[in-house]
């Protein structure tokens with residue numbers, strides 16, 4: 001069997017055997033609730049909504065259309081997993097733009113796992129002179145390996161157990177970002 005066929009088999013097996021932690025409907029409901037919270041927090045402000053590529057893009061698209069205040073959209077690309085299932089150093093692929101100076105910045109990403117990615121992005125936005133920086137994630141993975149004890153995003157839609165997650169923007173080896181719920185890879189596949 002060719003390596004492309006082997007990969008395709010693996011990807012289909014991982015999806016078939018995955019544990020569904022949050023269904024597509026549960027994800028949509030949680031994003032709806034979060035949108036109210038974020039809308040309340042930004043009353044009277046005109047923030048920059050910064051999507052962290054690639055993982056943040058599906059959550060960001062679902063969230064942004066439910067926010068009822070004027071905002072600008074921008075994006076950053078920082079990655080420390082680079083298609084792997086364990087993280088390394090944060091690598092900047094697209095750096096923050098100087099137009100963040102003096103702005104209220106809302107960082108939007110798919111997952112807070114260890115949190116090194118978000119901490120690095122917060123520092124970079126502050127270094128650009130952002131007036132305020134808040135973070136918003138679809139899912140907070142529950143474990144005691146956070147980069148700082150008790151680290152949390154300002155806004156969190158859902159929590160999930162300590163498995164490698166995919167779906168709703170999160171990848172398994174670069175694939176399955178398109179899966180509509182949040183799934184955990186079974187130990188035998190990770």
Ligand SMILES: O=P(O)(O)OC[C@H]1O[C@H](OP(=O)(O)OP(=O)(O)O)[C@H](O)[C@@H]1O
Nearest residue numbers: 053054055079080081113114115116117
């Ligand atoms: O909390 P941490 O342990 O730092 O991990 C969280 C980060 O990991 C993923 O990005 P990844 O590096 O996989 O890049 P991607 O968004 O391009 O998939 C995810 O999108 C977060 O940005």
Ligand SMILES: Nc1nc2[nH]cnc2c(=O)[nH]1
Nearest residue numbers: 113163164165166170171
């Ligand atoms: N896809 C994915 N990316 C991550 N980045 C940090 N943790 C995870 C995870 O569980 N899944």
